[in-house]
Amino acid sequence: MPHDHHDHPHALLPSDPALRVKALETILTRKGLVDPAALDEIIDTYQNRIGPKNGAEVVARAWSDPAFRGALLRDADSVIAEMGHYGRQGEHVVVVENTPEIHNMVVCTLCSCYPWPLLGIPPGWYKSDAYRARAVREPRRVLAEFGVTLPEATAVRVWDSTAEVRYLVLPMRPEGTESMDLTQLSELVTRDSMIGTGLPKSPR
Numbered sequence: 428m429p430h431d432h433h434d435h436p437h438a439l440l441p442s443d444p445a446l447r448v449k450a451l452e453t454i455l456t457r458k459g460l461v462d463p464a465a466l467d468e469i470i471d472t473y474q475n476r477i478g479p480k481n482g483a484e485v486v487a488r489a490w491s492d493p494a495f496r497g498a499l500l501r502d503a504d505s506v507i508a509e510m511g512h513y514g515r516q517g518e519h520v521v522v523v524e525n526t527p528e529i530h531n532m533v534v535c536t537l538c539s540c541y542p543w544p545l546l547g548i549p550p551g552w553y554k555s556d557a558y559r560a561r562a563v564r565e566p567r568r569v570l571a572e573f574g575v576t577l578p579e580a581t582a583v584r585v586w587d588s589t590a591e592v593r594y595l596v597l598p599m600r601p602e603g604t605e606s607m608d609l610t611q612l613s614e615l616v617t618r619d620s621m622i623g624t625g626l627p628k629s630p631r
Contacts, residue, residue, distance in 0.1 A: 482545035482595060483616035485510065487609045489522075490600040500524060503595070507545070520545070523586060524597040525623070530577050532570065532623030533586050533594045534562035540588040542595055546618055553622065563587075573624045596623040603630045 455461035485507060489496040499506045503522040520542050523531040535541065539554040552558050561569050566583045570576070577583065586594045598620040604612060607630065619625025 479546050479616075479618035479621065480613070481510075482542070482618070482621045483613040484609070485545065485595070486597060486616045486621065487612035489597055490604075490612055491609060496597075499597070519592050520595055521586075521592055522595045522597050523584070525599045527578075527599075528581060529584055530570075530575075530581050530623065531584050531586060531594075531596045532562060532566055533588055533596060534559055535588040536560070536563060540590055540593055542593040545595055546621060550618070570624065573619065575624065575626060596621050598623075598627050601627050601629055 452461065452463075456463055485499070489499050495506070499522050503520045507520060525531055535553070536559050539549050541549040541553065543549075558569065563585055566585050567577070570583070588594050598616070600612075601615060604615065607615075615628040615630060617625050617627060620627045
């Protein structure tokens with residue numbers, strides 16, 4: 428199984444993701460296997476030049492173009508690749524759509540699989556043991572802690588991301604945005620809304 432990493436050496440690293448990353452970086456740098464400057468460049472690329480703005484562009488277009496939205500839900504990989512948003516950790520993406528009846532939420536229960544080309548670097552909480560465990564057991568409570576309170580009639584569906592399939596949530600378009608263009612719409616799309624732990628910004 429792609430997640431079965433428990434017997435690997437990194438299982439001995441600190442449990443806190445930030446400490447684990449720092450420990451790995453230190454070890455690899457001391458061994459001459461990693462150039463810190465190159466690592467900083469990679470991080471800057473995913474945080475600032477790729478990042479969630481790519482995903483927001485996809486969502487805004489899906490809100491504006493029904494034909495695009497349909498194609499995205501049928502075969503996200505092809506559509507996203509045509510937009511130029513592809514690369515390592517961005518393979519095998521499935522888009523799941525929020526509706527008044529269903530709210531989707533993404534987690535990776537055993538590691539931190541995540542569509543980097545669309546959303547940038549995973550936030551620390553996404554990689555935390557607490558989120559990975561609780562998102563499945565008590566999703567409504569976790570959502571409430573993120574400030575998302577859903578109507579009782581709205582079901583919550585949790586998707587477990589893996590190395591084989593990574594998920595992107597297509598949030599519902601906010602009301603009052605009918606006159607907005609793609610740029611304005613994309614500014615309403617948050618990273619958390621594409622994970623399912625948040626909602627788009629209000630146009631007001």
